[in-house]
Amino acid sequence: xxxxxxxxxxxxxxxxxxxxxxxxxxxxxxxxxxxxxxxxxxxxxxxxxxxxxxxxxxxxxxxxxxxxxxxxxxxxxxxxxxxxxxxxxxxxxxxxxxxxxxxxxxxxxxxxxxxxxxxxxxxxxxxxxxxxxxxxxxxxxxxxxxxxxxxxxxxxxxxxxxxxxxxxxxxxxxxxxxxxxxxxxxxxxxxxxxxxxxxxxxxxxxxxxxxxxxxxxxxxxxxxxxxxxxxxxxxxxxxxxxxxxxxxxxxxxxxxxxxxxxx
Amino acid sequence: xxxxxxxxxxxxxxxxxxxxxxxxxxxxxxxxxxxxxxxxxxxxxxxxxxxxxxxxxxxxxxxxxxxxxxxxxxxxxxxxxxxxxxxxxxxxxxxxxxxxxxxxxx
Amino acid sequence: xxxxxxxxxxxxxxxxxxxxxxxxxxxxxxxxxxxxxxxxxxxxxxxxxxxxxxxxxxxxxxxxxxxxxxxxxxxxxxxxxxxxxxxxxxxxxxxxxxxxxxxxxxxxxxxxxxxxxxxxxxxxxxxxxxxxxxxxxxxxxxxxxxxxxxxxxxx
Numbered sequence: 465x466x467x468x469x470x471x472x473x474x475x476x477x478x479x480x481x482x483x484x485x486x487x488x489x490x491x492x493x494x495x496x497x498x499x500x501x502x503x504x505x506x507x508x509x510x511x512x513x514x515x516x517x518x519x520x521x522x523x524x525x526x527x528x529x530x531x532x533x534x535x536x537x538x539x540x541x542x543x544x545x546x547x548x549x550x551x552x553x554x555x556x557x558x559x560x561x562x563x564x565x566x567x568x569x570x571x572x573x574x575x576x577x578x579x580x581x582x583x584x585x586x587x588x589x590x591x592x593x594x595x596x597x598x599x600x601x602x603x604x605x606x607x608x609x610x611x612x613x614x615x616x617x618x619x620x621x622x623x624x625x626x627x628x629x630x631x632x633x634x635x636x637x638x639x640x641x642x643x644x645x646x647x648x649x650x651x652x653x654x655x656x657x658x659x660x661x662x663x664x665x666x667x668x669x670x671x672x673x674x675x676x677x678x679x680x681x682x683x684x685x686x687x688x689x690x691x692x693x694x695x696x697x698x699x700x701x702x703x704x705x706x707x708x709x710x711x712x713x714x715x716x717x718x719x720x721x722x723x724x725x726x727x
Numbered sequence: 728x729x730x731x732x733x734x735x736x737x738x739x740x741x742x743x744x745x746x747x748x749x750x751x752x753x754x755x756x757x758x759x760x761x762x763x764x765x766x767x768x769x770x771x772x773x774x775x776x777x778x779x780x781x782x783x784x785x786x787x788x789x790x791x792x793x794x795x796x797x798x799x800x801x802x803x804x805x806x807x808x809x810x811x812x813x814x815x816x817x818x819x820x821x822x823x824x825x826x827x828x829x830x831x832x833x
Numbered sequence: 834x835x836x837x838x839x840x841x842x843x844x845x846x847x848x849x850x851x852x853x854x855x856x857x858x859x860x861x862x863x864x865x866x867x868x869x870x871x872x873x874x875x876x877x878x879x880x881x882x883x884x885x886x887x888x889x890x891x892x893x894x895x896x897x898x899x900x901x902x903x904x905x906x907x908x909x910x911x912x913x914x915x916x917x918x919x920x921x922x923x924x925x926x927x928x929x930x931x932x933x934x935x936x937x938x939x940x941x942x943x944x945x946x947x948x949x950x951x952x953x954x955x956x957x958x959x960x961x962x963x964x965x966x967x968x969x970x971x972x973x974x975x976x977x978x979x980x981x982x983x984x985x986x987x988x
Contacts, residue, residue, distance in 0.1 A: 504898065505898060507894045507903075507904045508898060510904070511902075516734035516748040516750065519750065519797040519799070519902075521732060521750070522730045522750060522751075525732060526730055526752075658981065673898070673899035674899055676754070676796040676901050676902070677796070757953070780942070783942070784938075785940055785943070786937065786940070786943065787937065787938040788937045788938070788948075788950075789933075789936040789937075790935055791931055791933045791935065792929075792931055792953070793926060793929050793931060793933065793952050794950065794952060795950075795951035796902070798950070798951070800948070801948060801950070802939075802943060802948050803945045805944035807942075
């Protein structure tokens with residue numbers, strides 16, 4: 465049974481702080497940051513670039529409908545509080561993960577949407593990777609398409625950012641690989657026939673041809689962890705939010721591409 | 728009702744060749760693929776797509792398991808006069824869905 | 834593999850398993866069992882008519898990142914008039930379980946014989962498009978695609 469050889473975050477946190485490495489500054493030099501879009505064939509790029517052809521837009525259309533739908537509880541629809549998403553949600557997704565003051569922890573966009581639905585709409589929880597939650601998240605994230613990724617420069621997020629970097633750079637799994645081994649040190653080279661991308665989270669939720677459907681960043685990270693023969697964290701584990709926070713910092717200022725298409 | 732996205736211009740001039748793009752949310756389960764328990768998942772595909780303009784057939788496609796999930800079909804039409812298109816998808820398990828769109832030609 | 838396998842939403846994702854593979858499927862890999870031969874399917878489409886090469890253009894990426902969703906375009910030279918037009922286009926594959934890919938029926942009202950769609954390729958193979966003209970002649974073109982597999986397959 466695979467056993468992930470994970471270094472516990474607090475130890476690594478201390479080591480990183482002692483080493484003097486700036487938190488969140490690692491990864492790839494800003495001028496060299498590239499989206500996975502650049503690695504794809506012209507055909508798949510065209511699929512993403514044409515809203516009439518992009519299969520992710522089917523989910524976005526579902527999300528638009530959900531945005532306007534009144535919940536059974538009688539509380540307002542999303543539109544009822546936030547207005548037209550094109551206005552109210554403009555640029556929002558680019559600034560996630562963010563600090564959740566209510567629960568004193570970082571929260572990703574999907575988590576924030578779920579929290580809002582449960583607390584303010586009295587709506588039942590949507591399961592992870594459910595088509596409704598993905599559709600709503602994709603619709604909201606679309607309103608940031610083209611905006612530079614800019615996770616908040618909030619000091620309360622720093623510990624999670626450092627933890628995310630430790631997760632990214634720490635060796636794990638049966639193969640003793642870290643994310644950084646491939647995505648920092650060997651992006652642009654090939655692993656077999658596949659070109660190694662930088663692993664930028666610019667287009668989530670995205671339509672992955674391998675899934676034949678839309679999926680979240682957490683799903684993709686779980687795929688990676690499994691592929692590295694490490695234990696994936698449970699859905700909604702704080703590790704994913706920490707990783708996403710680090711990835712977003714590492715990606716800035718690449719633009720949001722949701723809904724992206726990827727092989 | 729499956730989500731359908733139809734893209735065609737709202738207006739055209741007579742003689743223009745217009746491209747119509749259609750996209751339907753549908754798993755197009757091939758009937759050849761095993762599920763997690765190892766048993767083959769039953770086939771569930773769209774088998775036919777047909778487009779009519781003002782009642783006349785304009786384009787028809789027979790689809791097979793080799794069509795990708797969320798079927799995407801594009802075709803062309805010479806604008807002659809204003810009117811309505813209907814787009815119908817039919818398939819396994821009684822799948823039968825029609826969408827409409829209008830075009831103004833002048 | 835840990836006991837984290839309950840996700841029913843993953844039913845459509847295929848069989849579970851953790852694999853880190855470097856895989857370009859060798860050309861000699863056996864094709865999947867077939868319901869019908871390609872030749873037989875083409876015969877059903879074109880009858881005993883001769884099929885000539887030409888007039889048909891197939892747009893298929895030569896290198897395919899994922900065989901699940903491969904863009905395909907077919908264009909046939911034709912004035913698309915009532916007297917001279919493309920009636921049908923049949924697309925065929927050689928290594929999927931079934932030889933048909935898609936068959937389209939066109940009218941002169943199309944203005945052009947130009948269609949596109951997205952197809953599944955089970956393996957590296959040749960795709961053939963055959964057009965039936967209103968004068969009863971048949972024309973064809975073929976294109977080859979190599980299907981690569983991702984390095985980290987989903988568990």
